[in-house]
Amino acid sequence: MGSKGFTLWFTGLSGSGKTTLARQVEQILRDRGMKVEILDGDVVRTNLSKGLGFSKEDRDTNIKRIGFVCHLLSRNGVVAIASAISPYREVRDYNRRMIGRFVEVYVKCPIDVLTKRDVKGMYAKALAGEIKGFTGVDDPYEEPLRPEILVETDKETEEESVQKIVRSLELMGYVPGADASGETSEEEEEKIRQRLRDLGYI
């Protein structure tokens, strides 16, 4: 189960915590021996989708491109983690159909909290009319209707959200649990044997 690839798709408003959570989950899955690649919306726009703007059409193209790369990675045993606002439901569902092994994580945070947080200073500019077509301010964000995982970053700590995501992936069978067999493997036993010899016990 855990050796098969899948796509973990983080969607949510700008500043909601998608990238932070994606990076945390990435590390945990790597620690569990999985191959992981992150496709961050902001980064993708500087290469794969360079030149695309923020019209609905361009946004859809960008999300479809990310989805296509996720599809390729997932079918080759890699966990593809996408972190992009991806505001339109239809395109997210398009990717879901294409990829199949697709887990949607809705990183939810109310707009008033985000406006206060405003880490990148974007909301202030959007509200002042300096940026046009800003998702959540003057451009729509279509909430997922049935995301596999919902995290609410105004109510949960980062750690709690990460745990919720990882635990959900375990329950869905996408990620192997941390080994809880309680037994030592043959390889471990050999190392233990050596240590006990070193200290003169055996």
Added chain:
Amino acid sequence: MAAFWQKRKSDRRVCVFGIDGMPHTLLRRLMDQGVMPRAREIFGDRLLRMRVTLPEVSAVSWSSFMTGSNPGTHGIYGFTDFDRGSYRIRFPAFSSLKTSTMWDRLGEKGIRSIVINQPSTYPAREIPGILISGFVAVDLNRAVWPPDLARKLRQMGYQIDLDTQKAARQPDYLFRELAATLRGREKLLEQLWDKEEWDFFEIVVTGTDRLQHFQFDAVEDPSHPNHSYCLDYYEKVDGFLGRVYDRFHSAGGGGDGAGFFALSDHGFTRIRQEFYVNAWLVQEGLLSFRTSEPKSFEEADPASKALCLDPTRIYLHRKGRFPNGSVEEEEAEELVLRIREKALALRFDGEPVFRGVFRPEEIYSGPEIGSAPDLVLLARDGFDVKGWMRTGPAFGRSHFTGMHNWDDAFLWTGGDVPGEFDITSLASIIEKRLTAEG
């Protein structure tokens, strides 16, 4: 965030500072000599000498501490054991414990524990709180609960133990790494102390045991070239102890130190002679091998009557217990008496080697007594008993200079301790303190 754990009154907290293998006698001396001034200031004249369970090795002692029971109940008789009905040696894991730990029991009452570098808890499993396993943990990924904490530890460069093979050969490596692992443990403690909710906090220093296995002669001999390095390490441990004690009190741990416990899991003393039980059993005609250099008890002759597992456990080669076992039930009693008599009569340079040879029912109680060895040896200080797979002379020496002993562990707590106590008494004292209404 809303705490899942019931927050305890701070004066009901408990902090345990374990110093693996630290002998009462040596600690007293180092306190008096001014090498461990914080220990002297904290422990004063209330330092107690403590007995542990047999055999006096960390795997057994710490299991006895954490469960509050003896091996007849918790089922751990050593670092190794036989697979049932086989000669195959297995290494009991944390999951092999046959009874609950105090952390589990405390957790049922909403009390949260943080436990760092606890020997004999590998692979780590869920406890109500945080657990970082100590010796014999070999893989950090499996030594940590909750598992995802492993990443943080790796980022911090936390190391479970030093390379024991290298430590035996290179004293400079040993001293350097002892200091480094101690620093790592303190760093981790600092990370968890304030950031996590806890009622019970335990940290175990295991470097003392490593040092004493390889350098006990240097510890004891002021003219030894490594003596000052040894003292330097004890000074570092002393500083760490003092800082943990101060933290505990500044966090409202109670000015009388009643919630603070310091202990070791066994004593240590200098080796005069090593004694190889299997070689002795061969000499006594009780054990023979089909090969000249046996590597496993599978090579034991079916006619063998007894064999020894580390360090002091003698098992009769019973029919039914071992695949080629030949000792019948009616023969067992006579054999036990014979081996006991021979062991107690054993002399080296005119001195007795053993101070006691025990049957399970004399030292153990509980439902796991059926898997106990048939006899457990207790050597006199200076005679280091080894269960090595070995033939040839029964006495000898190797590069080791220090050995464990049974009745020279130490305990300190500002609270009350019953008149008769040993390492199994502590869990109930701690649990009572943490769960008492107040």
